[in-house]
Amino acid sequence: MMLSDPAKKYRPFVAVDLPDRQWPSQRIETPPIWCSVDLRDGNQSLIDPMDHERKERLFDILLKVGFKQIEVGFPSASQTDFDFVRTLIEQDKIPEDVTIQVLTQARPHLIERTFEALKGAKNAIVHVYNATDPMFRRVVFNVDKSECVEIAVEATKQIRAQMEAAPETNWTFQYSPELFTTTEMDFAVEIVEAVMQAFEPTSDNRMIVNLPATVEVATPNNYADQIEWFCRHVKNRDHLIVSVHPHNDRGTGVAAAELTLMAGADRVEGTLFGNGERTGNVDIVTMAMNMYTQGVHPQLDFSNITPVMREVEYCNQLPVHPRHPYVGDLVFTAFSGSHQDAIKKGMTDRRANPEAVWDVPYLPIDPLDVGRSYEAVIRVNSQSGKGGVSYLLEQEHGIELPRRLSIEFSQVVQEVADRTGKEITSQMIYQAFADEYLEQQAPFTLINHRLSSEPDSPKVSLEAVVEENGQRQTLNGEGNGPLAAFIKALAAAGHDVEIIDYHEHSRGQGADAEAIAYVEVRIDGKAVFGVGNDESITSASMKGVLSAINRHYSNQEPAANVTAETLV
Known part of the structure; x- marks a missing residue:
């Protein structure tokens, strides 16, 4: 049961005293050094750890994404990891420009086993850690500060000796004061400087100091303060690559990592899509794409993100959430009517200005940049409006509805969505459109027509054969154009029709192209829409008029009473 006064059980995080912090005014203008820990940190969090094939x-x-540093395992703790590292090395599966990283605890026999696994590697990072947090020193390991420092220093000396004994490998040393964010800041600096003294890095041969938020315990600004404080106070900062390893216990791992880069960090360890212990590691995909939206290339390639996601889902046996930033199956999908309308207008503007800076409502990036199409950007359910309906008809069926017709037809689709309670696919929308407008064949059907004109006369004569309730008749009329002549012919037959609005466009290309005409007419004082399509624009316009008449006589109420909601 949640406590009425949680302060009796939990204490607030004590912030670093850094009143002159500089990081809030900084910008991320270059990507960090990325290190994927999917194969180690990510793997150890899985219900069923990955086998060799996965x-x-x-x-x-x-490798395909472009990581140059990859933590491949914990070979001293797992035979599977040991064998995997050996396979990568012995079968020459590691590119020349890629460095593998392995983790080890600060224990002599585990360090020795780690170097056995790395024998023959071209480039390798040995990552050693020990817990420095006061609770761990007291509760878990029962050591004081000096004993904690001694553990780290002795491990460093052993690792240095092992590296010197195998000069054929290009070695990098990495030390993590585990639980850095809950360690006293002065002690964190003390133990790192002791490790530096033992390893003796230089500005030309830097070591990595990894400062992890092993458990995320405070708002991201506190982590940034700690990184800036550390970078200011540690000796020989230029001898270090400062790395961060944010976890996501508070759900702010990405924000924490971004702020630490602003605070002076050089490197980020994380996983694709944020898999990791508890709520996970920092999500490198999200963080990298956040940079991309700000005009900074992350130097990782997510041009075809869906196959990457599917492979990771297979390897981890965990699904990626459908609303996961930049990646999820629904992340570029809008169901809301107001969102759809804004996106439709933005995409129309984009087509008119394809070279302009990306500026489409509700879409922080162009889906094409990550290998997604526009087909799934707008989908329709009961929450949708006219914008989504007309967008799908235009994008997938080449039908560009005039505004008032778009409002009218959206109510037809709304009725279907409300009745079924389910998503309405683009094919269902097209079928509803065809049923409502294109296939209205009674009482009138156009059979054929013939046009003629006299030399030097602006008038056009029309002879049209139509069926009315199965009976053929020939209508004749004359006007300033084919459609005007058809209206005169209908009037002569006793059908008074007034054209209110008219739009037309071609649909398709080449031999498959056809014309589509949208006709709004007034019959008996009521406005009615009709739509016709045909290879001939004249036939399409005449079919559009008959579609409107048929809809009028079939007593289908046109959606003329537009409410404020339908305009959204």
Whole structure:
């Protein structure tokens, strides 16, 4: 049961005293050094850890995305990880410009086993850690500060000796004071400087100090304060690559990582889509694409994100949420009517200005940039409006509805959506449109027509054969154009029709192209829409008029009473 006064059980995080912090005014203008920990940190969080086949597939995906540093396992803790590392090295599966990283605890026999796994590697990072947080020192390991420092220093000396004994490998040393964010800041600096003294990095041969938010315990600004404070106070900062490893316990791992880059961090460890212990690691895909939206290339390639997502889902046996930023199956999909209308207008503007800076409502990036099409941007259900309906008809069926017709037809689709309670597909929308307008064949059907004109006369004569309730008749009329002549012919037959509005366009290309005409007419004082399509624009316009008459006589109420909601 939740406590009425949680302050009796939980204490607030004590912030770093940094009144002159500089990071809030900084911008991220270059990407960090990325290190994927999917194969280690991500793997250890899975219900069923990856077998060798899934590990290789995930490693290949990480290479294709463009990671140059990949933590491939914890070889001293797992035979599966040990064998996987050996396979990568012995079968020459690691590109020349890629560095593999392995993790080890600060224990002599585990360090020795780690170097056995790495024998023959071209480029390798040995990542050693020990817990520095006061609770862990007291409760878990029962060591004081000096003993904690000694553990880190002795491990560093052993690792340095092992590296010197194998000069054929290009080694990088990495040290993590585990639980950095809950460690006293002065002690974090003390233990890192002791490790530096033992390893002796230089500005030309820097070591990595990884400062993890092992458990996220405070708002992201506190992590940034800690990183800036550390970078200011540690000696020989230029001898270090400062790395962060944010977890996501508070749901702000991406924000925390971004702010630490502003605060001086050089490197980020995380996983694709944020998989990891508890609520996960920092999500590198989201973080990288956030940079991309600001005009900064992350130097990772997500041009075809869906196959990457599917492979990771297979390897982790975990689904990626459908609303996951930039990646999820529904992330570019709008159901809301107001959103759809704004997106439709934005895409229309984009087509008119294809070279302009991306500026489409509700879409922070162009879906095409990550290999998605526009087909799924707008989908229709009971929450949708005219914008979504007309967008799908235009994008997938080449039908460009005039505004008032769009409002009218959206109510037809709304009725279907309300009745079924389900998503309405673009094919269902097209079928509803065809049933409502294109296939209204009674009482009138156009059979054929013939046009003629006299030399030097602006008038056109029309002879049209129509069926009325199955009976053929010939109508004759004359006007300033084919449609005007057809209206005169109908009037002569006793059908008074007034044209209110007319639109036409071609649909399709080449031999398959056809004309489509949208006709709004007034019959008996009522406005009615009709639509016709045909290879001939003249036939299409005449069919459009008959469609409107048929809809009028079939007693189908046109949606003329437009409410404020339908305009949204």
